[in-house]
Amino acid sequence: MATAAIMQQKNMPVHYSAADYDRYTTAAVSTYDDGIIRRLLQEYRLMGRGQRCLLDIGTGTARLLLKIAEHPELQAVELVGTDFFDDMVEQARQTIQEASLSERITIEQSDVHDMPQPDESADLIISRSTIHHWADPPRAFREIFRLLKRGGVAIIHEPRRDPAPESLAEFNRLRAEQGIEPARMDEKFTADEVRQFVVEAGLTRNALVLTPMKGPGALGMEVRISKAGWLRRSLVKLVGKIGLSPLKNPWNR
DSSP states (O other): OOGGGSOOSSOOOOSSOHHHHHHHHHHSOHHHHHHHHHHHHHHHHHTTOSSEEEEEETOTTSHHHHHHHHOGGGTTEEEEEEESSHHHHHHHHHHHHHTTOTTTEEEEEOBTTBOSSOTTOEEEEEEESOGGGOSOHHHHHHHHHHHEEEEEEEEEEEEBSSOOHHHHHHHHHHHHHTTOOOOOGGGSBOHHHHHHHHHHHTOTTTEEEEOOOSSGGGGEEEEEEEOOOHHHHHHHHHHHHTTSOSSSOTTOO
C-alpha cells in the first residue's frame, strides 16, 4: 500500500512553525488563493448571493479569510475559520486582530472529525491543502456534509501525489523563495484515493473529485461536496464525467 494511503492515527501538523507558515502563505500562495476565491464566487452566485455563512476548515493562520473579507462581493457573508492546532489558532487570532477584522471573522479551535457546529449550519465550506492532515478523511467528509445547509456546497482544494511536473516545480520554487522546504508529495493522496474516501463516506451521490490538467490547479484536485437537489447534482456529475469543471475553470486565467 502506498505511504500516502495509510491512515494517520492523528491529525498531522505542518512541518514548520505557525510563524513560518504565516509568512509563507502571506507571500507565496496568492495564485492558489485567487483560484479558490473564484470558485467560491461561482458557487455563491449560483445560490443567490445574500447573507450566507462560510466556514473555512483548516484555516491555518487565516490569510485566505482576510482576502475573502476584503472582497466587495462577499461583504454579506459571515466568516468563520477553524483549525485543530493550538499554534495556528493563536496565530490566526493575532492575524485577524492586527487586521482589525475581529468583528468580521471568527476563529475557533475544533477538529474536522467532530465539529461543534449544529447540523446544516454553513452555506459554504472551503478548505485548502488539508485532506492529508486529517486522521480519517472519510469521517471528515461526512462531517463536512453534515454541516452543509440544504443547497450548500463545500469546495476543497488539495495537492495530489502525482501533480503535473511543471506545476509542482513552480510550487516548490515559490516555497524556496520563502525558505520553506519542498512539498512532501509522498504524504499526499492521488485523486483515485480521495475518490475512494468519498465512497467510504457514503457520499458518491453528493461529491465529485476533479483534477485540472493545466495551470496552477494541476498541482492538485478539487473535491466538491454538495447538498443540492437531485437535478443540480446530476448536472454537475454529468459535466464532470466528460472531463470538465462543473463550472468555468477558474485556473485558466
